[in-house]
Amino acid sequence: MPLTHAIVHHLTQTAHAEKLHLRDTEMNLDESLKHLVNEVKSSFYNRASKQYGRFHEESGHFKALTQQWLQGSLDFTAYSSRVMQQLQLKLQETQQESDGHWLFAVEELQQERLFWLFHLKHKDGMYLTHDIELAQGMLLDFTKLGFGACINIPALENQETDFFTVSFGFGDRSLQSTVLEFTDFTDTVDTTADTERFMAIVKAYTEQLPPEKGASYRSKAIQYCAEQDKQGETVVCQELSEVIDEEVGNTEAESLIRYIEQAEPEAKKEFIPDRKSLKRFMRYTGKSKEVSISFSNESLGSQVEFDPDNERLIINSLPAALLKQLKQE
Structure with a gap:
């Protein structure tokens, strides 16, 4: 991960304290800093x-300052300091409270240049010094990372529509x-809409396949999308089709991408997967006050059958623990 710039500033804006501590130089790009950036990116x-x-x-202000930095009229330190000054004014104006450090970083990848902005929060902690003495301090709390943003700089400069990601x-x-x-x-x-549209296409495609093969294909497609989501990558339909068609033994004429080109030519060929939507396709779940049910997508049609006319589920293979409880009763 070749970091090229990184700096951290501290902002406290509460009812009891207002403090902005600006660092005046960029940080050393050492292993500790790389570890920090890797943790927050993960x-x-x-x-x-x-x-x-x-x-x-x-x-x-943020857009204007970012453009000034990219055009070279502000260096990275001045840019980050000006952003923090404007953020403090915004919090004062809206009477919002916030406390923590703000990390600005840039990394150069093979085909991308990414700008990262993270709100780092703290927790009180105890640690051992090099002399094996106990000491107290404020530790970064990676479990409670605040606002995070990533800007794909080449995509911004090319005026693409989705260069900015926030969470x-x-x-x-x-x-x-x-x-x-x-x-x-x-936004x-x-x-959500893109993921559901793609999964609807996969469902229609796999309904043409033999039942076992279709269920396996749907499962593999969901798993592929979920893995891309974990890695922060988009789903490219051509690549997904090549991987899964080879695994299940489809010919080129039988492939998913061929089906999309013929039946859904206007559909997106690349999309960002939505994790919540994928979870709905991975498992069927539902509960009432008396009953809670959850089973995998693959089970429907084999271990679990749905009778839509009577709105009933038929479970053909009960879990061993449940079966034991029922027999004891």
Whole structure:
């Protein structure tokens, strides 16, 4: 992970304290810093609730400052400091409270240049010094990472529609509208609709296959999408089709991508998977006050049968533990 820039500032904006501590130089790009960035990136990618979009058409402070930095009229330190000053003013204006450090970082990948912004929160902790003495301090709490944002710089410069990704952590609900407004973010991608549209296509395609093969194909397609989501990658239909068709032994004429081109030519060939939608396709779940039911997608039609006319489920293979309980009664 070749980091090229990184800096951290501290902002406290509460009813009892207002403090902005700005670092005046960039941080050393050492292993500790790389570990920090890897930790927060991992937390960011693992979140289910990410939003994808771009800057508003109207220019706000964050958008304007980002453009000044990219055009070279501000260096990275000055850019990050100006952003923090404007953020403090925004929190004062909206009477919102926030405390923690803000990490700004840039990494150069093979085909991408990414800008990262993270709100780092703290917890009180105890640690052992090099002299094996106990000491107290404030530790970064990676389990409670706050707001996170990623800007794909080449995509921004090419004026693409989805170069900006944002996500919030637990306990950030009150800040969401303020921070989204401050960062000039606007949604342009409906990941839920895109995922559900693709899975509807997969369902229609697999219904043409023999039942066992169709169930296996649907399961593999869901797993592929889920894995892409974990890695923070898009799903490219051509690549998914090549991988799964080879696994199940389909010919090129039988492939999913061929079906999409013929039956759904207007469908997106690449999309960002939505984790919550995928979970609904992985398992059927439901509960009432008296009954809770959950079973995998693959079970329907074999171990579990659905009678739509009478709205009944028929379970052909009970779990051993449940069967034991029932027989004891």
